[in-house]
Amino acid sequence: MTLESSKNLGGVGALLMVIGSLGFLGVYTGILSLIGFILVLIALNGLANYYHERGIFNYALYGILSAIVGVVVFIAIVITAAVGFLSAIGIDLANLTDWTVFSQIDWQSVVTLNALWPFLTVVVLGFVVLFVFVVVSAFFIRRSLNLTAAKTGVGMFGTAGLIWLIGGVLTIIVIGLFLIWIAMILLIVAFFSIRAQPAAAPPPPPTPPQ
Numbered sequence: 001m002t003l004e005s006s007k008n009l010g011g012v013g014a015l016l017m018v019i020g021s022l023g024f025l026g027v028y029t030g031i032l033s034l035i036g037f038i039l040v041l042i043a044l045n046g047l048a049n050y051y052h053e054r055g056i057f058n059y060a061l062y063g064i065l066s067a068i069v070g071v072v073v074f075i076a077i078v079i080t081a082a083v084g085f086l087s088a089i090g091i092d093l094a095n096l097t098d099w100t101v102f103s104q105i106d107w108q109s110v111v112t113l114n115a116l117w118p119f120l121t122v123v124v125l126g127f128v129v130l131f132v133f134v135v136v137s138a139f140f141i142r143r144s145l146n147l148t149a150a151k152t153g154v155g156m157f158g159t160a161g162l163i164w165l166i167g168g169v170l171t172i173i174v175i176g177l178f179l180i181w182i183a184m185i186l187l188i189v190a191f192f193s194i195r196a197q198p199a200a201a202p203p204p205p206p207t208p209p210q
Helices: 003-022 028-051 055-088 113-152 155-172 175-192
Strands: none
Touching: 003 028, 003 175, 028 055, 028 113, 055 113, 113 155, 113 175, 155 175
8 A cells, every 4th residue: 555545545534534533424324534534544554564663553452442342331331220220120131122111110109219329330330441541542543643744744743643632531521522523523633644755865876986
């Protein structure tokens, strides 16, 4: 893969990530974001090969995998908590598809603080685990982008990585997601700012003997 193709793939991929994160395309939002992430990874792999620095791709891959693992673990924790909550209030999981069961329950007498507290505690624990994985993911992505900045000479990669890390730390509040979105925009600019290195000048011809 050439430097130019890596540059274009990365820029287009980052653009798709930005568009997909807006959420106005409904079900296609996740598809666009996924395609964008894949294109960016392919671009970073191309840059890693071009500059002979595997850390550019490896750290980015670690970051993406950390985020995926965090989401999967969070979903598993929430589902486990939900199953435990339903069992605690006396709902037979074998008849869970029978929605009339829910209409027959006296929710005011069944759903008490004692029943909700273990469920809420586990859900909060799930959010804490997700937060840790998001921060770890942002740390790896920043390392990847710092290496990319050093090899390409485009400082915008480093700026995007720093803002991404700050956004990851601040995902505990809404502004963190906004900062990550800003970092994606800077990533578009960074990729399209890559310039091919000038070819080395040929050595001067040997001086003829006097």
